[in-house]
Structures are given as structure tokens and as C-alpha cells.
Amino acid sequence: MKAIVLAGGFGTRIQPLTNSVPKPMLPILNRPMMEHIIIKLRDELDITEIGVLLYFKPDIIKDYFKDGSDLGVKIQYFLPDDDYGTAGAVTFAKEFLDETFIIVSGDLVTDFDFKKIKRFHNKKESMLTITLTSVENPLQFGVVIANEEDRIERFLEKPSWGEVFSDTINTGIYMIEPEVLDLIPYKENFDFAKDLFPKMMKQDIALWGYSQKGYWRDVGNPESYREVYKDIFSGKIKLPYKGEESKIDKGTVYAQKGVKLSKKIRVEGTVVLGKNVSIDEGVTLKDCVIGDNCRVSKHSEIIDSVLWNNVKIGVKVKLNNSVICNDNIIKDESKATFGVIMAEKCLVNKKVSFEKDIIMWPDKVLESSSVVSSNIIWGNKYKSSIFEDGAVLGRTNIELSCEMTTKLAAAFGSILPVGSSLYVSRDYHKSSFMLKRAFVSGILSTGVNIVDPNNVPSNVMRHSLSKKDDIAAGVHLRQSVFNPAQTEIIFFTNEGLVVDNKLAQSIERIFFRENFRKVKYDDIGSISEDKNLRNLYIKTIENSFDNNIFKDSELKVAIDVMNGSISDIYPVIANELGIDNIILNAYRSEKIKSNDIVKSQENMENIVRAMNLDCGFMIYPNGHKLQVIDDKGELIYDYKLLLVVLDLLDTTTTRKLKVILPAWAPDFINYDNIEVSREKLSNFKAEQLKEYDLIADSDGHFAFNEFGLNRDSVFTSFKILELLKKSGKKLSKLHKSIPEFYYKGENIPCPSSLKGKMMRKFLEDGKDKKTSSVDGVKIWMNDDEWILMVPDQHNEYLNLYVQAEDEKSAGKIFYSYQDKIEKWISE
Structure with missing residues (x-):
């Protein structure tokens, strides 16, 4: 058999x-x-x-x-x-x-x-x-x-x-x-x-x-896995034990090779110990299984629990009804008296308290003295913040489940007035559709009304939001361009700006406390539709330009709309303005992979060269980012595109312009007609931003005040064509005229606990040099060469940016500071 x-x-x-x-x-x-x-x-x-x-x-x-x-x-x-x-x-x-x-x-x-x-x-x-x-x-x-x-x-x-x-x-x-x-x-x-x-x-x-x-x-779910152990220790089923049997205190211990047991431990029921387990004095063990290479430190209690392999338990830790998977560390005086299921490679710092039975996903870090009252599935590190620059990001149906999305919506709705109205838009992906349904339910429960523009790009919704006085805020759900398994939920104020840190923290407080507003049945919000946003957006762009400037020109352009929601908008505007255009990927598809962006760039380069076009544009699916290929078929890197646009503005303007850029943008060129400010761009109010003609960065994002305060690659592409026509220059010549220099940006791993120390060390290191701390710490090596360190707000690394005269010089600066950072971290 x-x-x-x-x-x-x-x-x-x-x-x-x-x-x-x-x-x-x-x-x-x-x-x-x-x-x-x-x-x-x-x-x-x-x-x-x-x-x-x-x-x-x-x-x-x-x-x-x-x-x-x-x-x-x-x-x-x-x-x-x-x-x-x-x-x-x-x-x-x-x-x-x-x-x-x-x-x-x-x-x-x-x-x-x-x-x-x-x-x-x-x-x-x-x-x-x-x-x-x-x-x-x-x-x-x-x-x-x-x-x-x-x-x-x-x-x-x-x-x-x-x-x-x-x-x-x-x-x-x-x-x-x-x-x-x-x-x-x-x-x-x-x-x-x-x-x-x-x-x-x-x-x-x-x-x-x-x-x-x-x-x-x-054994179909985590609870049934725990139930198996309860049944084993209660005698409902007998399975073979590994290890040598011995009677200790009031219980029976089965221990394999290499086990080190203090003589001063308390045992009750059945205890199963794997290889090389170490149990210190004062430890209480009751009906538990401990896997290979585990260490339980003094005066801890492991009751009705399972530890897999390579688990380290600190002093005075209390675990009850818990499952601790491989390679976890639980530090001193942490308590899970109601139970916890902890996936692998988590770090629980000192004095963490689990208020109820909790499930933790892998690779989480709990800060010391945290009080945990809900399942931890969020991100790579458990923090008090779930927002990243006004957005909530997560893997669809994992971190961003329907339950999570509904709670998030209820928290957001709770800070808005009862009876107010909110735009909720989405892209065309089924994941966005699903989570939008969940989000709408949470909003309605707080007595806030939904105005549904259906499937429109985020920049279309933001543009309409800034023009309407009767809409309190906006939310857009979209699939990530760079990670198709991830959904992004972006929150906007009534001015169309991404919510700032203060507002995000208000939402988070309600979310974590689950202190949601729940209105009476007759105050529950309602849903209405507004299908005019797309037409309003198209007309506004068309009216922003003189049709004759394009109709009289011989500009020939290719545009890749990258299978996005902008695909039924861009051709309408281009044709109305009289621009000779070729539209690529003007159909919607959910089967987009992150490496498709590189393929699209290569295709666009070949098309521009083969057809002798003036330029090629890549409009990212939600219209928020722009990439440009010049008339020679060369991709203009994002940071160089910023310099090209600034050059065009400087040589065509009839008045003095004000531009605001981030601290890490290249700064070795001076302009005759542009006043450049370098600031930390987050948390600016609309009234402050209205002072500037252009808000931009070195990542392909542009917001022209004449159209709105929000980044918009559709408008930017037509603005670049207008500026090219006015200047009479070829894009390739502008591209090649940028002075030779090297610009580099990379991430250096750094624990969050040491980011403050790195700021201090950078400032100390630059005390004899010109420095700036507008955003991070910037140290100049000479007039045009510098390094900027900005601790990442959400991840455990430092962002390093280097500007230098050539690659060799940039490498010298970068690697010297990389070595310093590694040394400072190890001190």
C-alpha cells in the first residue's frame, strides 16, 4: 500500500x-x-x-x-x-x-x-x-x-x-x-x-x-492552531513527544539535546523543549512548547503558549495563549496576558502591553511602552503614524483591507462637519473599485455626503476641488504605478492640497482610538454624482492657451498615456489645441507591471527618433508625474527636466517669476528672471503657495500657479510646448546646454532611533563649512558641490543627495559620508 x-x-x-x-x-x-x-x-x-x-x-x-x-x-x-x-x-x-x-x-x-x-x-x-x-x-x-x-x-x-x-x-x-x-x-x-x-x-x-x-x-486558521495545543495538553489527543522525559516541580518536561534549565524554575502541566533551549531562574512554564535555540530570561512566564525557533524572551515577560513564530525578540517586561500571534522577525521593545488578543504580521517593530489594542498588519514598522505625505499606502486586501479602509474613512469623516460633502474618486482598477465601496460606507456612517465623480484621475478631481466652495475635501484611490499589488488612498483639503501632518494626526488619533462619530439613521450621508469634472478640466486647460500658437506651429509630439485614466482626456485637449500628436497606450489595462515604465521609455525614445518628432511625453496614469524625451530621442532625467523648464521660463518671461523648490534640487545655475526659494515643501498653506509662479521638484512634478497649486503633468506638457514655441529652441539643444555636473540620490540604512544622532553628527561635521538645515542637513564642499542628508520620515534609512562637478567627485563625497555614517551608527 x-x-x-x-x-x-x-x-x-x-x-x-x-x-x-x-x-x-x-x-x-x-x-x-x-x-x-x-x-x-x-x-x-x-x-x-x-x-x-x-x-x-x-x-x-x-x-x-x-x-x-x-x-x-x-x-x-x-x-x-x-x-x-x-x-x-x-x-x-x-x-x-x-x-x-x-x-x-x-x-x-x-x-x-x-x-x-x-x-x-x-x-x-x-x-x-x-x-x-x-x-x-x-x-x-x-x-x-x-x-x-x-x-x-x-x-x-x-x-x-x-x-x-x-x-x-x-x-x-x-x-x-x-x-x-x-x-x-x-x-x-x-x-x-x-x-x-x-x-x-x-x-x-x-x-x-x-x-x-x-x-x-x-488547522485552517490561527485560532484552530492554538486550539490544537489546548487539545493536546488537555488530553483530547495524544501525539508523540520529542526529548527525554523528566518530572520537574508540578509538571513533566520533554527536553532535547543542549537544553539548559535553571534549577529554580516553576513547571506545571506539560512542557516540551527543543534543542539548545535556555531557561533562566525564576521562569514559570505551564503547558507550553518551546522550539530550538530559544532563550527565556529571568522571571518570565510562558503559559499555554508556543514558541517556534530562535525566539528571545527578555526579563519579566508574560505570555499567555500566544504563538511566537521564528526569529522574534520580546524585550523586558512586555506582557501579552490575553494572547498574541506573532509572525516572524518582529521586535517588541521593553514594556509593551497587548491589551487584547492580537495578531502581528512579520517584520514589525513595537516601540517601548507601546499599548497595542488592535491587530498590527501595517507597513514594515508599527508606528503612531499610518500616513505618508498625506496618503495611506498598503498592499491591497492585506494591509489595506476593506475593514481597514472603512475604519480609515470613518476616522476622516469624523473630523468633517455633519452634512458636508466630499469628493471620492478612483482609477479604473478593480482593487480601487472594491476599496472605494468600503471607504464610501465609512464616510456615510459619519453623516458626511459623497459626491462621486466616478473614474477620474486624481489631478482632475483636485482641480475641481480647488474651484468648488461647497466641497469640504477630496479622496482619491488608485493602484500604485510602481507596485501593482499596492493601493494608495490620498487625502486632499478643500483647496486641493494634500492634507498636512497636523490634519493627518487628527485622523490617526480617531482611527487608533476608534472614536468614530456615528450619526442617527436620519443623518446618515447620501451619495450623488458629478460627471462634469472631466469636461471642466478639459475646458480649463484649453482656455489656458492661445489656440493659434499651436495651430500655426509645426510641432509634432508623441504622448504615452500609460494605460491610465488620463487616456480619454489628453487626446481631446491635444486635438482641440491643434497639436499634431500620436497617442500611445490610450486604453485602460490592469495588467501593468512596474518594469513596463522602462519599456515605455525605450519605446518612446525609438518612436521620437524614427519619426523625427519634436518631443515625447510620458504622462503617468493619474496625471501626477511627467517624463520627457527630447527631439533626439533621449530621455531627459527628472532633475534635468526641472533645469530645462526653468531655462525656458527664464528666457521667455516678460516679468520676474518666483519659484519654490525642495532643498535637494540642483542649485548651481543662476537665473536672470527667476527668484528661486528652496524650502521644505510639505505643510504649506494655499495662501503661501499662491505667491509662487511655479512649485516643482526634481522628480518630474510641476504645479503652475496660472492653472492651479496642484502638480499636473497634463497641463505641464502643454506649457512646455508653449514655452518651446515661444523660445524657438529645440528641446535637445536646451538639454545639452545644461552645464556638466553630476547629481546622485541614494538611501543609507539607519535605525529610527539613531536619526537624531545622524542629524547632530552631520551638523558637527559641517561646522567649518557652509551648511543649511532647511530640510535635513546640507553641507557645501565648495560653491557648487554639496551633500544633503534628509532622514526618511517613514522608513529606516537616510536619504543622501550629492551634487558635484562629475561622477568621480560625487562618488568621493558620497562614499566618504557613507563611511562616516556607518562609523557613527556603530559608535
Whole structure:
């Protein structure tokens, strides 16, 4: 007899425990769940030949079990090239399955008697036997009715409560004759419960059901994983322990090699210790499992909890009902008395308190003395802030779930007056559509009305927002251009500006405290539509330019609208202004990858050269960023594009202009007719920005005051064409006329706790040089060469910018300060 172990599931419902390991590898008593199944097959059925069906993270399973010889079996692995369903996957092992075989999921915990299943199967001369059992909640399983002879008469996969006709369910343990495999098509999606069983019943091939009493649990979610341990320690199921048994205090300890136990510890119930575990004096252990290479420091309490491998527990830590995955550090006096499920590589600093049962996703950092009252799934580091420069970013359906989005909306709505109105727009991606629905619900619950412009780019909504007096704010949801798995939710004031830090903090306070305003039923907000935003935007741009300037010109331009929401706007404006144009990618597509941007740049360069065009524009999907290719088919890097635009303004203006730029923008060129201010651009009020003719940066963002205070690449592209026509110059000549210099920007890793120290060290290092601390610390090496260090607001790194006369000089400056930073961090 042979066996097939199903080990290909994604483990979605049990995340984040399966963030780095497949579900069959989750440890039970310091063995993977799947190992318990293999041992059971070996010991009860004398099976030595086992096939393992893989799919998700197969190498982790293969690297652990290898050929199976350590367990006294021979394992053969089968890896389908796609997801073909439970039965479809088995056909990949068809040649291996040349005799009666049993199929068991690798993520089950059970004490069913496999010998009895085999005897029943042989007695009935069955082609396929399904192992059945009774459960309290059958909704997640296939419900089965068998007659008095144990032949299955009715089967329904995962019913609703209204469809439940039995509490007897399919356990997923099957005993099968190899002839049944002929009924399963090869390389087609085919499931046992949905496809094979109905097919056999339709062909009057008997399906037999053998009911088993005993312990059976499908470990499908984090709570069921914890329940397995409770059942083990309460005696509901007996599984083999690893290690040498000894009686200590009031309990029993099973310890493997290398364990170091203080004589002054308290033990109650059953304690299982892996290799090289160290337990200090004063520690209390009760009904717990501790994996390899763990350390529990003095006077800590580990009760009803599971520690995986390489976990470090500080002094006076209290864990109850907790699961702590690999490579976690929990420092002194932290407490999780109500429970915590902590995925791998988290750092819990001193005196953190978990107020209720919490789930933490991987790579989180909790600051000292934090009080945690909700699940931590946000970003790479748990902070008091969820906003990044007026936006909330997260992986769709993970950090930015519908629940999270609804709460965020309720927090935002709570700071707006009851009865006020709010624009909520989105791009055309289905993820944005889904999260917008959730967002709208949260807003309405606070008594704020929604004005829905539907699918428009963010710059279109912002433009209309700044022109309307009866709209209190705006929100735009869009898929990230650089990471398609991520959604961005951007918040705007009634002036169309991104919300500043103060307003963001007000929203966050309500969000974290869940102190949402909830209005009476008759004050709930309403939804109306405004489909005129697009037309208003188009007309405003058209009226901003003299049609004759373009109609009389011979400008020929290519524009890549990058499959974005701007695709039905740009051609209308270009044609109305009389610009000879070629529009690329003017259709909407959700299948955009981040590396498509590089391909688009290369394509645009080739098109401009081949067709002898005056320039090419790349308009990013929401109209917020612009890239330009000159008439020689060369991409103008973002920081050089800024210099080109400034040159055009300087040589064509009839009056003195004021421009505001960030501190890191290149500054080695002086202008005759432009007064340049370099400031920290965030948190400016509209009244302050109105003093400037242009607000720009060195990343392809431009806001011309004559059109609005908001960055807009559509308007900017037409403004550049107007300036080119007025100047009579070729873009390539302007591009090449920029004096030779080198500009470099990179990130240097730095813990948040040391960013203040880095600021101080930079200022000290530049005390004998010209410096500026407008935004970060800028140190001049000479009149034109400088380095600027700006600690990143949201991530654990420093932003370094260097301006120098050439690459060699820039490298010398950059690497000298990189070495200094590394030295300062290590001090």
C-alpha cells in the first residue's frame, strides 16, 4: 500500500503563520504537522512509499524531509505546473500509484485509526472510501449522507447554513484503488468533492463512507492552531513527544539535546523543549512548547503558549495563549496576558502591553511602552503614524483591507462637519473599485455626503476641488504605478492640497482610538454624482492657451498615456489645441507591471527618433508625474527636466517669476528672471503657495500657479510646448546646454532611533563649512558641490543627495559620508 500526502495549499486563512512556511510545515510539538501524518502512515499501515504533492513553497518541504530516510520511509515528490485542484494534482503521481493508496492532507491533526479505514475499504471491496466524522460546524467542509450500508447517497461541498442537511462531513482522508485515476482528466482542474465524486455517483460507482470517532482537526486558521495545543495538553489527543522525559516541580518536561534549565524554575502541566533551549531562574512554564535555540530570561512566564525557533524572551515577560513564530525578540517586561500571534522577525521593545488578543504580521517593530489594542498588519514598522505625505499606502486586501479602509474613512469623516460633502474618486482598477465601496460606507456612517465623480484621475478631481466652495475635501484611490499589488488612498483639503501632518494626526488619533462619530439613521450621508469634472478640466486647460500658437506651429509630439485614466482626456485637449500628436497606450489595462515604465521609455525614445518628432511625453496614469524625451530621442532625467523648464521660463518671461523648490534640487545655475526659494515643501498653506509662479521638484512634478497649486503633468506638457514655441529652441539643444555636473540620490540604512544622532553628527561635521538645515542637513564642499542628508520620515534609512562637478567627485563625497555614517551608527 502507498500514500499520497497533499502539501500544496497556500494556507491563506491561517496567515500570517504561513507567511514564510507552507501550512503542512507549521510545527506541532516541535515537528511539522506533516511529519505527524507521515509517522502515522508508517506506524499504523506499514507504508514506506509516500508521494508528496507540492505546489506552494515546495523547496521548504523538500529541504526538510529530503528523501524521507530519516523517518524510515521513501518519499517521492510531485510538483504540478499549475493549480489543477485536489484530484487533478494526484494525476501527476499516476505512475507511482500502481496499488491501493491512501490520501491524507498534510495539514490535518488526527488520531483516527487508519487500520480500521483499511479494513472497511477491503471489506466493501471499495473503489473509493471517504473517511467521515461529525462536527459542530460543518460549513467549511463537504456535508455527507450515507445509507445504513454506509454507501454515500448525497454530498454537498461547503454548504451555507440553509443548505446543511447533516453534521457528518468529509475529512479529506480517502482510500482509493488506482483504477479510479482513469476517471480524472490529466492537466485539467478537477476536484475530488466537486468533480470526481459526482462523476462516480452519476456512473453508479459506489462511494463508501466510513465514520470515525476520535480527534480530527483541519488547522485552517490561527485560532484552530492554538486550539490544537489546548487539545493536546488537555488530553483530547495524544501525539508523540520529542526529548527525554523528566518530572520537574508540578509538571513533566520533554527536553532535547543542549537544553539548559535553571534549577529554580516553576513547571506545571506539560512542557516540551527543543534543542539548545535556555531557561533562566525564576521562569514559570505551564503547558507550553518551546522550539530550538530559544532563550527565556529571568522571571518570565510562558503559559499555554508556543514558541517556534530562535525566539528571545527578555526579563519579566508574560505570555499567555500566544504563538511566537521564528526569529522574534520580546524585550523586558512586555506582557501579552490575553494572547498574541506573532509572525516572524518582529521586535517588541521593553514594556509593551497587548491589551487584547492580537495578531502581528512579520517584520514589525513595537516601540517601548507601546499599548497595542488592535491587530498590527501595517507597513514594515508599527508606528503612531499610518500616513505618508498625506496618503495611506498598503498592499491591497492585506494591509489595506476593506475593514481597514472603512475604519480609515470613518476616522476622516469624523473630523468633517455633519452634512458636508466630499469628493471620492478612483482609477479604473478593480482593487480601487472594491476599496472605494468600503471607504464610501465609512464616510456615510459619519453623516458626511459623497459626491462621486466616478473614474477620474486624481489631478482632475483636485482641480475641481480647488474651484468648488461647497466641497469640504477630496479622496482619491488608485493602484500604485510602481507596485501593482499596492493601493494608495490620498487625502486632499478643500483647496486641493494634500492634507498636512497636523490634519493627518487628527485622523490617526480617531482611527487608533476608534472614536468614530456615528450619526442617527436620519443623518446618515447620501451619495450623488458629478460627471462634469472631466469636461471642466478639459475646458480649463484649453482656455489656458492661445489656440493659434499651436495651430500655426509645426510641432509634432508623441504622448504615452500609460494605460491610465488620463487616456480619454489628453487626446481631446491635444486635438482641440491643434497639436499634431500620436497617442500611445490610450486604453485602460490592469495588467501593468512596474518594469513596463522602462519599456515605455525605450519605446518612446525609438518612436521620437524614427519619426523625427519634436518631443515625447510620458504622462503617468493619474496625471501626477511627467517624463520627457527630447527631439533626439533621449530621455531627459527628472532633475534635468526641472533645469530645462526653468531655462525656458527664464528666457521667455516678460516679468520676474518666483519659484519654490525642495532643498535637494540642483542649485548651481543662476537665473536672470527667476527668484528661486528652496524650502521644505510639505505643510504649506494655499495662501503661501499662491505667491509662487511655479512649485516643482526634481522628480518630474510641476504645479503652475496660472492653472492651479496642484502638480499636473497634463497641463505641464502643454506649457512646455508653449514655452518651446515661444523660445524657438529645440528641446535637445536646451538639454545639452545644461552645464556638466553630476547629481546622485541614494538611501543609507539607519535605525529610527539613531536619526537624531545622524542629524547632530552631520551638523558637527559641517561646522567649518557652509551648511543649511532647511530640510535635513546640507553641507557645501565648495560653491557648487554639496551633500544633503534628509532622514526618511517613514522608513529606516537616510536619504543622501550629492551634487558635484562629475561622477568621480560625487562618488568621493558620497562614499566618504557613507563611511562616516556607518562609523557613527556603530559608535
